[in-house]
Amino acid sequence: MSLKLEDVTYTYSPGTAYEMHALEHINLEFPNGQFVGIIGHTGSGKSTLVQHLNGLIRPTAGRVLYNGEDIWKEGYPLRELRSHVGLVFQYPEHQLFETDVITDVCFGPKNQGLSSEECRKRAEEALDHVGFPKEMYEKSPFELSGGQKRRVAIAGVLAMNPDFLVLDEPTAGLDPKGRDEILDQLVLLHKTRGISVVLVSHSMEDIAKYVERIIVMNHGHVAFDDTPKKVFAHYKELEKIGLAAPQMTYIMHALKEHGMDVDVTATTVEEARDTILAALESQKKNGKKGAEVC
Amino acid sequence: MLRDITLGQYYPADSILHRLDPRVKFVGTIVYVISLFLFHNWGYLLGTVFLAVMIKLSKVPFKFITKGLKSIFVLLAITMVFNILFTPGEVLVRIWKITITREGVAMACRMSVRLIFLMIGSSLMTLTTTPNQLTDALESLLGPLKKIHVPVHEISMMMSIALRFIPILLEETDKIMKAQMARGADFESGNIIQRVKNMVPLLVPLFISAFRRANDLALAMEARCYHGGEGRTQMKPLRYQTRDYAAYGVLMAYLVCSIGLRVCGL
Amino acid sequence: MKNEKVWKIAMTGVFAALSYVVFTFLQFKIWLPGGDATSIHFGNAVCVLGALILGGVYGGIGGAIGMTIGDLLDPVYVVYAPKTFILKFCIGLIAGLIAHKIGKINEQTDQKQIFKWALLAAIGGLLFNVIFDPLIGYFYKLVLLGKPAAEVTLSWNVAATSINAILSTIASVVIYMALRPALQKSGLFSQVKAAAK
């Protein structure tokens, strides 16, 4: 199973004075089971890109293929596609509307035509997956805290049992702990249910920590598409297009410059710690003191 | 499409009409509309000349001005047909039961021309005045109503807030709609009752979000010491320039001519 | 909230924007012959909703401003702007009067009572519209289009306004019933209540 964009171009308000080429000739494949990150400056086309993945917008040119089938050909069941490819929008809590949490999460499954028991089961599962406490199922979504609302909204999409879960900046506005909790849940889902995850984020640190592949968008084009280590090795280029590398990359490069023999591709705190410890260890072995090296 | 929406149909250009005080343009439009109803026959010539000069002065391409005319085509057709068919008078042609009268034809032409001129005249105002200038003009012109306790300042404040938030809410509507579609919602099919029901997942979040925004906005306004119209100064007070007085003069002359023609029965 | 007045201005202004958006974005493109004012839209429903939520005066003004902006931005309708403002304001005023002054809808806790008063308010406001919109429209057209055209479009207008009124009644009541609990739970209700007093 896979999602594929073939030569996709998208233009907002074509033919008017406000014409805006948001995407140009995008070729990308999202195979099943990957945890992919998308980064890019504001207005680089990330949101436009992910809306193509479940057929919310129709490419001006090019094709979108799900399992090899063109989703825009006559008679393709788009609504079914949307249950395979779940899309969580930025600030998803703004879409909650029902009188209680559980009914709101049931909205998706209900639209899929499931029986009410089945809906309820799916909803409970999904809420469980995002770590939402059972006691609060009957509460109104409007009286929850920001982090809780966010979870309910994500559960609303999860309940449709998607194979692909696409999230557009799911942690904006949350406190650091809330941020980590949501992302950790995603990893868990990815591991236990084998869901493919596409994560749009502005935080290089989060991206470095969680994803196995990064797509870098720049002015509607794909600038890089590779593993985090390889992408962040281009940190100078990333800066030119309004992005940055994770802080660790900068530390590693600074240390290297000062003569410490560290692995510059370390991007997370753990990796950095290990390589620094290893470097210090070998310095000690060689009988030199750190100060002499630097 | 949504983010870049320019409300209304303002056409940016640097012309005398653009630079005129919005109040003058507002009054001018009203004068012009009145004159259209005064005209009988020859008056229309005056109206045409006046309009042509204004179009020329506005520097707005003619096709922008006539763009709006398409949407009144149906109305225009109806006006023509019914006036021709149902106005009694001297019979010109009679086909079976349908009669066409001289008065009918004259009436139809007069009505159509009037309608078209009215459209073009008011277009000219909206093309050369931004919605905000229009709001300012309304506030200033309706100022005397304050005496009878009409909250003119408040209403104009509400209007500029509305203008500011329309694009934001349009974008929000689009977003919520897409978010619900991603959850399988369907806004396109079903009978009308069904469709109204299907709107609930869109409208509830939209209303809540709008009220939240209003709440934030009220706080922001208070934090910036807003407390109604009293004691407030203006950054861009409307002040008449020489050209505005001149324009009033021209309008006056035009109105007098129109009335003159009417009185003379021309 | 300390300054009621600022709060009301902000609320009404944003509500006006909302009315405009709902009016333009959510139109069912069922055009009846006659062109103007005959497409099925939610504009009137929004005025009723405004009255139910914010009370007759502010809800009415909000709805009226929203629709009037719609008219002012479109040269076809500029001349209709004063008519729109007054008519929509009156819809809100009447609906608000019924819901709040007579029905005390904000103090009700029983779903049935709330439903009843919302329905009555909607009917009251929209009934007014069914009578006065074609009537005033008729005089406008009499002047603008001539007697024959005005008479013919009058019947269309009556038909369209009536259909619109029925749909608007349904829409405003359905949406109000869904909206009210959401407003309550999000803590906004106690605030909008202040405006409706």
Next chain:
Amino acid sequence: MGMIRAAGLGYEYLRYEEEGQEPEVTKAIEDVSLEIQKGQFIAVLGHNGSGKSTLAKHINALLVPTEGTMWVDDMKTTDEEDVWKIRQKAGMVFQNPDNQIIGNVVEEDVGFGPENLGVPTDEIWKRVEESLTATGMISYRAHSPNKLSGGQKQRVAIAGVMAMQPECIVLDEPTAMLDPNGRKEVLRAVRKLNEEKGVTVILITHYMEEVVFADRVFVMDNGKLVMQGTPREIFSEVEKLKELRLDVPQVTLLAYELRKNGVDLPEGILTIEELVNALCH
């Protein structure tokens, strides 16, 4: 004497769900006492719902305490007649850039505050120009706010506050809805005001990196002020911050991890240079 002082501050939100029922009470802040000096750069941290915004709204009398007292420049916020003076002295920038811009043109929005204060027209223009220049937005003066990026809108909002010539400016998560570049722009503008104009800044944020430059940090937890100190002092307590649902900058975290593994490093390292220097010397 501090410019802003709070003594035993407490605030309760009341929510009436149905008429006649007991209102639901949320104690948003409780027994908060603090003092902020003129010209300081203050950062406030705390988890979602810890009462940061509620505290911020007390500083310019948008809320008045249900318990205790708040003074701004020795004026009590409970004194009705001083409200406008207080709001003029302590400006406020909110989280959502869209919901606080009132004008339909950038310069008109910046002029909104001075208009309300009754400043004469010529003076308004002068102030608008000054504050737009200070925030680097002067070239956008005739733009519609709708066409600006989030960071630019937020800078317009800051300019709008600056035009009222406040002595203190409270920013409630001004960067929460922005991307990294927008965040940098806003932060740069804020720091400039603090350093060049001596404006007291109170910055509420969830981004630990933004706190590093502050003179002093306050940490809120469930309505209480639980920690205060310099960033170095605060961030040396990694464990405690994690308990409070917070974080430390990544550099600090790395240093902390290294220390745990026996590397000899000083506590509370905040920047890359500090870490590199400590490791290499």
